[in-house]
Amino acid sequence: MVDDGGQLYTIEGISAGILMLVTAYLVISSTTVLTPQDVHITDVQLEQLGNDALAMLDTRDYYDDPRSPLQEYIFQNDTINKEYFAENFTLYCNSTTNAVKKDKLRFNATIHYINSMNKVSSYVYYKPDDYDYYRENAVKVSRWIYLEKGPLNDYPSDIRTGPNDPKMVLMEVLLWRA
Amino acid sequence: MAGLNDDGQWIILMGFVVSIIIFILALVASQSTLVGKTTSESVMEFSKTEIQDLRAEVMYLKDKQQLHGDPIDDLKDLSMQRKATAVEINKWTDPNRVYIFIHFNDGITIYSEINDEEII
Numbered sequence: 001m002v003d004d005g006g007q008l009y010t011i012e013g014i015s016a017g018i019l020m021l022v023t024a025y026l027v028i029s030s031t032t033v034l035t036p037q038d039v040h041i042t043d044v045q046l047e048q049l050g051n052d053a054l055a056m057l058d059t060r061d062y063y064d065d066p067r068s069p070l071q072e073y074i075f076q077n078d079t080i081n082k083e084y085f086a087e088n089f090t091l092y093c094n095s096t097t098n099a100v101k102k103d104k105l106r107f108n109a110t111i112h113y114i115n116s117m118n119k120v121s122s123y124v125y126y127k128p129d130d131y132d133y134y135r136e137n138a139v140k141v142s143r144w145i146y147l148e149k150g151p152l153n154d155y156p157s158d159i160r161t162g163p164n165d166p167k168m169v170l171m172e173v174l175l176w177r178a
Numbered sequence: 179m180a181g182l183n184d185d186g187q188w189i190i191l192m193g194f195v196v197s198i199i200i201f202i203l204a205l206v207a208s209q210s211t212l213v214g215k216t217t218s219e220s221v222m223e224f225s226k227t228e229i230q231d232l233r234a235e236v237m238y239l240k241d242k243q244q245l246h247g248d249p250i251d252d253l254k255d256l257s258m259q260r261k262a263t264a265v266e267i268n269k270w271t272d273p274n275r276v277y278i279f280i281h282f283n284d285g286i287t288i289y290s291e292i293n294d295e296e297i298i
Contacts, residue, residue: 008190012190012193012194015194015197016193016197019197019198019200019201020197022201022204023200023201023204026204026205026207027204027207030207036216038216038218039216039218040216040218040219040221040222041218043218043222044218044221044222047222047227048227051227051231055231112256112260113252113256114251114252114255114256118255119259120255120256120259120260141227142228142231142260142261143231144231144232144235144253146235146238146239146242146244146249148242148244160248160252161248161252165248166242166244166247166248166249167248167249167252168235168248168249168250168252168253168256169252169256170256170260172260
């Protein structure tokens with residue numbers, strides 16, 4: 001003869017078991033996307049480095065200097081000043097704590113200005129001869145450049161302001177690690 | 179159910195309630211797909227250097243007495259077309275103070291400032 005005492009406990013035990021099984025199944029089968037928190041760290045560092053390098057170039061060496069080095073490079077806008085820009089930007093970006101080993105950052109620079117149609121025009125300010133940008137993972141950094149007149153050489157013919165007017169141009173540098 | 183001890187029904191009921199709540203919570207957890215946004219993405223979205231650069235440039239233009247006309251127009255137009263950023267810069271004076279209003283909005287970050295200094 002089967003004792004029929006404790007039926008309610010039996011029911012409770014079975015339903016609790018089913019609940020636990022279903023809960024465990026739901027938890028295990030739920031989709032979890034794990035996002036590593038450091039995927040863009042290198043981009044952040046590259047962007048900061050590029051902005052800092054531009055800020056250093058755009059700081060006057062002496063208080064009574066008429067222009068910062070970066071302003072001077074863009075104001076002159078000739079081959080030798082573009083070389084100066086590339087040389088100094090490379091120096092600031094690629095220096096490491098090791099005096100011999102340099103970093104391998106590469107970059108090109110573009111100047112944007114407002115043309116007579118009130119749209120943006122641009123010209124390549126500096127593009128290295130020996131390598132090009134082939135869709136590497138790059139960051140873009142920019143800096144406002146005030147010119148009281150100019151640029152002196154290769155004056156863009158469609159610029160909104162005249163050669164002797166004060167104007168603002170935007171330098172954008174594309175920076176990537178080779 | 180003859181002779182079944184019906185003491186402790188509240189305890190059993192609470193046991194059920196708690197397990198059902200856990201079950202519902204598990205349902206909710208299984209429905210939420212966790213899509214991550216990284217800290218570094220937020221760092222890059224925040225336009226710290228853009229605002230610093232803009233502010234530095236405005237202060238430089240103030241020293242050069244150029245806070246009007248072409249340079250400011252170039253700045254606003256280039257901001258809008260190259261950076262999708264609305265920039266507004268205004269300058270006004272009252273008898274002994276000069277005020278410079280800088281506004282920056284790139285859709286994620288809004289920065290507003292009224293810089294004022296005494297005219298010496």
